[in-house]
């Protein structure tokens with residue numbers, strides 16, 4: 101049988117519908133484009149082009165992996181983030197679209213500053229750190245990460261980016277940073293683990309069974325890591341510097357604003373793409 105792009109697209113869509121009825125065509129296009137090494141937009145221009153049996157076999161394996169619940173981005177090995185193509189796989193969180201807005205807010209805060217010193221806590225794939233370093237080339241960015249796996253992914257992404265204004269540090273929160281930089285940061289940003297045990301238990305199986313628990317789950321109702329970052333963050337910021345964090349949203353807002361209010365002024369929350377309050381920030385007096 102002669103396989104064509106159109107036929108394999110239809111077959112993959114049918115298989116994927118078992119797993120994700122609403123996004124099946126979209127995911128089929130991504131997987132077929134990935135296997136053939138062509139852009140999604142070009143699939144339809146070559147819809148009657150033949151596909152080699154080896155490529156069909158590879159596609160079948162990927163579709164089977166997706167149907168078993170493996171995240172799409174772990175199968176293709178990449179995730180787009182603010183124009184960057186980041187490598188991802190088991191052991192690192194797939195960067196989410198909401199976090200692109202966190203970066204946007206950071207860029208707004210940094211407007212008008214000259215050569216700012218920025219810190220990203222829990223960098224994962226490096227999404228926030230590398231975006232800021234790319235979009236504000238005058239930034240000097242530090243990023244910390246406690247997971248060995250995630251740290252490796254961040255290292256790969258940093259090497260491939262060719263950026264020279266980012267330093268990665270392995271360890272817990274602020275502890276691996278040079279003491280000399282204490283009190284010098286213009287911005288500390290973090291998308292920390294913030295899910296409570298209850299929320300984690302009810303998260304989609306695709307997330308719970310494949311993405312790292314260390315990236316998502318935090319004790320004390322999801323607040324443990326956030327509170328440590330607020331507590332310690334003020335000491336690492338220069339006067340007038342900002343702390344900005346992604347959070348679970350309204351359910352943590354009251355508690356978080358109380359913690360922020362102890363050390364920061366101009367505390368405010370901004371919305372994510374869905375219009376839900378999501379990002380908390382404050383300025384060190």
Ligand SMILES: C[S@@+](CC[C@H](N)C(=O)[O-])C[C@H]1O[C@@H](n2cnc3c(N)ncnc32)[C@H](O)[C@@H]1O
Pocket residue numbers: 193194195196199221222223224225226227228244245246247250271272273291292293294314315316325
């Ligand atoms: C929600 S993920 C965010 C990853 C990435 N910043 C992003 O937005 O896609 C949280 C990250 O924080 C890291 N992490 C958790 N606890 C940490 C700690 N105590 N110190 C440093 N990193 C930590 C996790 O390993 C994970 O990579």
